Amino acid sequence: MGLPKAQAWFTVKRQAMCADLHDPVGLYFGTTSGEVWASFDEGENWCCLIQHLPHIYALESAALIPTSCRPATRLRIIEIDRLMNVNLPTPLVDYTGGSRNVIGDGKSLAELLLDLDRQYPGIRFHMIDEQGRVRAHIKFFVDLDLQRDLNFPLAPQSEVMIVAALSGG
Numbered sequence: 001m002g003l004p005k006a007q008a009w010f011t012v013k014r015q016a017m018c019a020d021l022h023d024p025v026g027l028y029f030g031t032t033s034g035e036v037w038a039s040f041d042e043g044e045n046w047c048c049l050i051q052h053l054p055h056i057y058a059l060e061s062a063a064l065i066p067t068s069c070r071p072a073t074r075l076r077i078i079e080i081d082r083l084m085n086v087n088l089p090t091p092l093v094d095y096t097g098g099s100r101n102v103i104g105d106g107k108s109l110a111e112l113l114l115d116l117d118r119q120y121p122g123i124r125f126h127m128i129d130e131q132g133r134v135r136a137h138i139k140f141f142v143d144l145d146l147q148r149d150l151n152f153p154l155a156p157q158s159e160v161m162i163v164a165a166l167s168g169g
Helices: 091-095 108-118
Strands: 017-019 027-030 036-037 046-048 058-063 073-078 083-087 100-105 138-142 145-147 159-164
Touching: 017 058, 027 058, 083 108, 091 159, 100 108
Parallel strands: 083 159
Antiparallel strands: 017 027, 027 036, 036 046, 058 073, 083 100, 138 145, 138 159
C-alpha cells in the first residue's frame, strides 16, 4: 500500500508538507489536486487520508490526546480563501530563503505577522519591537492603503506589502 507506482504527479506547496512529533515520525502532505497523504512509519508506507478537497496550500499537524497505542494527530488544512500574498522588502528576504513574495494567513495584521514568524522564525522581530509596536522604519500597505494599526482586519485574499525605509548617509 502506498503512493501510486505509475502515472502519479503531485504538486505540493512548501507549506503543505509537515511532520508530527511521534515515534516513529508521521509525515503528511497536501496536493494542489486536493488530496492529503499520510505516512505513519517515516515514509515507508503511504495512504491517502482524504480526496476531493480544493487546492491545498498549507498543512499543519498537532498532537492530540492518545486514543490507542499511537497518539492521535490532528491535521489543519488552511483554506485557500484565507491565504494572502505578502510582498517583503529586501532586508527581510534572508528569512524566507530569498523569496520576496510569500503566502500568509491571518484575520488581522497582527495574526498575519505571527503566521509569518511561525513559517520564518525571527522575521517578526525585525518589524515589531519588544513592546509590540511597529518599528519606525516599517510600513504596512493592505490592498495599497497604508495601515498603521496591527489590529486592522484583513479580508480574505488581501494583498499585503511590507516596506522598509532606508536610512543612513
